[in-house]
Amino acid sequence: MIELEQVSFRYQNEASHVLENINLTIEHGEWVAIVGRNGSGKSTLAKLLNGLCLATSGVVRVNQTVLTDESKHQARHYIGMVFQNPENQFVGTTVADDVAFGLENLAVPRETMIKRIDQSLEQVDMTIYKDHEPSRLSGGQKQRVALASVLAMQPEVIVLDEATSMLDPIGKKQVLSLIQELQEQLGVTVIMVTHDLNEAALADRVITLDEGTVWFDGKPRELLEKGDQLHEVGLEPPFVTKVYQQLTRQSIDITQEPLHYEELVDELWRLYLKT
Ligand SMILES: Nc1ncnc2c1ncn2[C@@H]1O[C@H](COP(=O)(O)OP(=O)(O)OP(=O)(O)O)[C@@H](O)[C@H]1O
Ligand SMILES: [Mg+2]
Structure with missing residues (x-):
């Protein structure tokens, strides 16, 4: 669905690259979370996917079409994007x-x-x-x-750039379960930029950016297993990860690192029943 080959990007009149040598393939129906500290290049990467930014070097392909100034309008038929700042997005009077x-x-x-x-x-x-x-x-x-x-546009790919950051906890949950439904039932590809590792843990795959390069690309569980190394790239391990770390430090044995509250609660019950 989406392929990036050796993509680098530099904003006009800027000296240094914001993204450097990115290689990525995102398949149809995948749910990918993109995480990383402020300024690591997440929004820029999101903008490269729908042609709002065009690669300075390398190639971005959407549905086998290389994104260029001419082809980018076509790409917007497949890719719907919700920006970080909704103010810039309104055109209607109602x-x-x-x-x-x-x-x-x-x-x-x-x-x-x-x-x-x-x-x-x-x-x-x-x-x-x-x-x-x-x-x-x-x-x-x-x-x-x-x-x-x-x-409403029923796109094949939805790119959400911190699109739930201003929602209350219930609203956030509603939107996330809606996204999950679209992905599971309609096979929509979801690319979600977030600072919340709990949210990222819901995805099939997490890409972590650090200074414009891919620091990690894999399953959420593998990312959380990095524990304190997450601080190196400006990420805060989620609550369940911290509890897991504390338990292992005290030699309390948990079968596998929990990914969500539910898994942590299951593990805690198992421990409790054993004692
Ligand atoms: N229009 C622009 N012109 C010049 N530089 C820019 C522009 N937009 C972003 N940058 C720079 O590019 C880098 C990456 O910015 P980007 O917005 O992609 O980061 P981000 O990972 O989305 O950060 P955040 O978590 O704060 O949203 C930053 O150093 C930023 O200052
Ligand atoms: Mg951003």
């Missing part, structure tokens, strides 16, 4: 208009359009704000609308 905008560009018939607007606003719990002005919404509400706009 929430519904805003969601409609992308669909108009895709020349979706009016009736389908109305259905998709209603459905996507429902999915992000924003139906009652349909006729509101986007600029007057709260930060989290704006993120929900930005997400609805992308969902």
Whole structure:
């Protein structure tokens, strides 16, 4: 679906590269989390995937088409992107208009359009704000609308750049389970930039960037097993990892490193029942 070959990127008029020699293949239906400290190049990488930034050297391929100034518009039919800052994303005068905008560009018939607007606003719990002005919404509400706009377009790939950072815990959970549903049931490819390793642990694969290069690319469990090394790349081990580390330090034996709260609780029960 997405291939990066020896990709480097430098912003115009800047001396140094922000991304250097990135090689990546992301398959159809994968859920990939991208993590790394501030400034490590996550958003730039996300922008390379839909042609908002074009590689300075190397090749980005989406559905076998090399992304260029000419082909990037085509790529946007497959790839929906929710940015870090939803303020920059609004074009409509009402929430519904805003969601409609992308669909108009895709020349979706009016009736389908109305259905998709209603459905996507429902999915992000924003139906009652349909006729509101986007600029007057709260930060989290704006993120929900930005997400609805992308969902309505039913893209094959969804790129979320810290798209849940302003959501309350319940909203975050809702969005994550919605994403999971889209991935599992419709085979949507999900690429999610996040600072939350708990969130990243939900993905099939985590890519960790450090100073514009890939520091780690693999299963979330393998990343968490790095324990204190995570600090080197500006990541905070999640709570379950810390509990696991404390237990092992005290020679309390847990069969495998837990990835989520549920797994930790299972392990703790097992220990408790043994005593
Ligand atoms: N438009 C731009 N022009 C010049 N330099 C830029 C531009 N946008 C980003 N940069 C620089 O590129 C580097 C990577 O930025 P990027 O936004 O990709 O990081 P990030 O990993 O998304 O960080 P964060 O976690 O803060 O969102 C930073 O050093 C940043 O200062
Ligand atoms: Mg960013």
